[in-house]
Amino acid sequence: MVDRDAFADPGSFVGPVVVVRRIASTPEYLFRCFTDGELMSRWMSAPVTIELEIGGAYEILFDETQSPGLQGSEGCQVLTFIPDELLAFTWNAPPSLLEIRNSLTFVILRFTRVADGTIVTLTHAGHGRGKVWDQNREYFIRAWALLFDALESWLEENPTDR
Known part of the structure; x- marks a missing residue:
């Protein structure tokens, strides 16, 4: 169960x-x-559960050289999904923002x-107010764009997998 207080x-x-992205x-x-x-492990080049x-x-x-709890999205959970249409999950701040690392946000993907093809809309919400939360938003503006770049590059290199 998701901890609402997080x-x-x-x-x-x-x-x-x-x-x-289209x-x-x-x-x-x-x-x-x-x-x-x-499949996600293949295009992310990272262990995925x-x-x-x-x-x-x-x-x-994302980084198994870090201590457990600082390696990636450990502890994040699926909130809901509609097959082939929608996926929502909790998300955490990067390890560089320890002050809010254990505070959750949420991501909604619509297909x-x-x-x-497909228009994929990613909405990352639940960011609080304050300097560290502003840094979190700025981090993910860049990070989510890089994620989609990686997916699109992988799809171009592996066209038979589409």
């Missing part, structure tokens, strides 16, 4: 980080890219079919 006060939330692939395949741990069920693990270990 989130910033909803009354203090600032605007979300939103990234929209990707030449199907919603079904892109949903799998974010919900199948083995995903249990696609409400409350299931949604963990990506919308269009004529030439």
Whole structure:
């Protein structure tokens, strides 16, 4: 179960980080890219554990050289999903922002079919107010763009996997 107290006060939330990408692939395949741990490990080049069920693990270990708890999204969980359409999960701050590392935010991915592929909309919300939260938002403005760049590069290099 998700710990409600781990989130910033909803009354203090600032605007979300939103990234929209049009990707030449199907919603079904892109949903799998974010919900199948083995597949996600391939394009992320990182160990991934995903249990696609409400409350299931949604963990990506970006840096296994760090101490446990500082390696990635340890402890993050699936909040809800609609197959091939929507995925929501909790997310944490990077280890460089220890002050809010244990405060959760949430990410919603929507997959919308269009004529030439899929529009993927990522909304990262739940950021609190203050300097460290501003740093968190700025970090993820860059990080989510890099994530989509990595996915698109991987898809271009592995066209038969689409």
